Amino acid sequence: MFLFRYCSERNLAVNPQGGNTGLVGGSVPVFDEIILSMALMNQIISFNSVSGILICQAGCILENLSQYLESMDFTMPLDLGAKGSCHIGGNVATNAGGLRVLRYGSLRGTVLGLEVVLADGSILNCLASLQKDNTGYDLKQLFIGSEGTLGVITTVSILCPQKPKAVNLAFLGCPGFSQVLETFTTCRGMLGEILSAYEFMDDKSMKLVESHLKLSNPVTGSPFYVLIETSGSNSAHDEEKLNHFLEQAMTSGLVMDGTVVTEDKRIKALWALRERITEALTHDGYVYKYDISLPVKRLYDLVTDTRERLGRSAKNVVGYGHLGDGNLHLNITAESYSHSLLEAIEPFVYEWTAQYQVSISAEHGLGFKKKHYIHYSKPREAVHLMQKFKAMLDPKGILNPYKTLPASSL
Ligand code: FAD
Ligand code: MLT
Ligand code: ZN
Structure with a gap:
């Protein structure tokens, strides 16, 4: 892709942006990154009504894809509250979970292939739409959930179930x-x-x-x-x-x-x-958002412990989520942002989570807001290996810098 060759030669950083609905700041530039909007890459390329395989460009809006499939008695394997704005490319880049994981599993299973533009402008075609393919490493998995830090997803091949009757x-x-x-x-x-x-x-x-x-x-x-x-x-x-x-x-x-x-x-x-x-919370004031994966039995304990800890310093402490997947959304609201309230919440929430060796980000990713807390859920060696992958695929660090991984070794 010409843009990437141009940016790579001039050391210009690029921030891929889908529907801009992400909740951890991954789609928002931090300094002088060029925003690469995927909105115009919104074409459906093909749909096979025997296999249920949809191939489409990354900028297709999730709800549009659902409506297109429903006219043919199929449905998307994922659904989420931001469906009217989020792109399938953004969903894949964040490995979004949502409301149907219990039934259809995560995008790591339903995404069959990807086309990705790498930081040097070369195109990686891993679009082969096969349900079974054990030839070497499954490279597409590297890009699912990588939040635009390893490559830009341009085309997605996804397995879609029949619409339930x-x-x-x-x-x-x-x-x-x-x-x-x-x-x-x-x-x-x-x-x-x-x-x-x-x-x-x-x-x-x-x-x-x-x-x-x-x-x-x-x-x-x-x-x-x-x-x-x-x-x-x-x-x-x-x-x-x-x-x-x-x-x-x-x-x-x-x-x-x-x-x-x-x-x-x-x-x-x-x-x-x-x-x-999510929308109601934004009307309640400033929102501190947490997205935790933990054993279902413990799911609500974090809400009650946080409520008790914060007392009247928080306006509301609420819990909801995808219980079937062991995923809690803990949200705390206040009239306005308060640094002392943040200090009462963090690292408490992360330390609480780490005691059960579970995840501080079940489905929203780390983006800009949570990259420094990765060590609560991943060992040092794993973070180090991720940094090596990043350096190999993006040696100049031009792809969505300042996101997902801390800059140096922990
Ligand atoms: P953006 O916000 O634009 O980008 C997200 C990240 O992906 C950024 O790091 C960006 O750089 C990168 N990116 C975007 N497009 C590409 C691309 N083509 N190639 C490479 N990188 C790219 N999440 C859940 O998991 N489950 C939910 O149930 C859920 N519900 C939500 C409900 C609401 C009301 C809202 C506002 C958000 C919700 N989310 C949920 C958050 C979720 O991550 C996003 O909605 C969605 O997956 C992001 O898609 P997007 O197109 O808006 O991506
Ligand atoms: C949800 O399940 O509603 C989303 O992940 C968004 C949120 O946590 O607010
Ligand atoms: Zn959710």
Whole structure:
């Protein structure tokens, strides 16, 4: 690519930018980087309705791809609240998780191939759309989740599932977090292969959505809420299974109240309660955001410990997330940014996380905001090897510098 040859010869740094929805500052230049917007690379190249393989340019907006596929009875294997703006290239570059990981796995499995422009301007074509290919190292994996620091993703080949014929969504209130966990194990056992999402939100998250966005919660008065989605091919069979599960959950006291919807419009409205928490938080003040992977049993302990530690110095401490994947989103709001509040939160949150040897970034990446905390989740040797990869692929350090990795050895 001409731009890269030009930049490489002149030592000009480049910041690839997709839909700019990333939550850790990866798409935002720090000093004088040139912003490389991928927005005009938005063409669908091909779709094979037998294999389900979609090949498209990196700047395609996720929601546009979903709509295109849905017209052919297929769907994207990923979905997230930022779907209306984020690009598939940005999703791959961040290895975005989202709401469907429980069912379709991560992009590390569904992305079959990539075309990438390297820092010297050469084009790496790893676009072969094969589900099985063990010839040498799987190079595309290096670029998935590399946040634009190793190459610019220009084309993506992705395996898309058939659109489920029957979708049900249950929104339930639970009396405590232990019931949220027990409901999860119960529904995993009873719904089996039709379970496609299990998300949880605490009461405080819901209050923010209600007060700032004026969305109405159909099941009020519970300390926790869960969204359970089923996706299958036989509505009568799926509904029977779901009803059986709900009966069991209600009679055993796991669930206090709830509602189930099957109509597309109502499904979207219920999902909005979960998907728009991020937006509601931004209306609440300055937001300190954390995205932690940890054993599900411990998932909410970090929220209660943080709440207790911060007391009245925080406006709200809320927890929600992809419980089915062991992924907590801990968010703390304050009227405005406060350095002393930040000092009370960090490194506390990272140290708390490190005691369980889990991840300080489950799905959002490290970007600019979290690169210095990588050592809480990765050993020194691993970080060192990552720095060697970076130096090999981008010897002049022109690709999204100041992101993902600390500059020197730890
Ligand atoms: P950008 O924000 O533009 O960029 C993100 C990073 O990728 C940057 O480092 C950038 O340099 C790099 N990049 C972008 N495009 C390319 C490219 N073509 N080649 C190389 N590098 C590139 N994340 C989740 O994982 N799960 C969620 O459920 C989720 N929900 C969200 C909900 C909301 C409301 C919002 C605002 C964000 C959410 N996110 C979520 C964050 C998520 O990372 C992004 O939404 C998305 O994956 C980033 O895509 P983007 O196109 O906006 O990338
Ligand atoms: C989500 O699951 O809603 C996203 O990852 C965004 C967020 O954490 O705010
Ligand atoms: Zn998330």
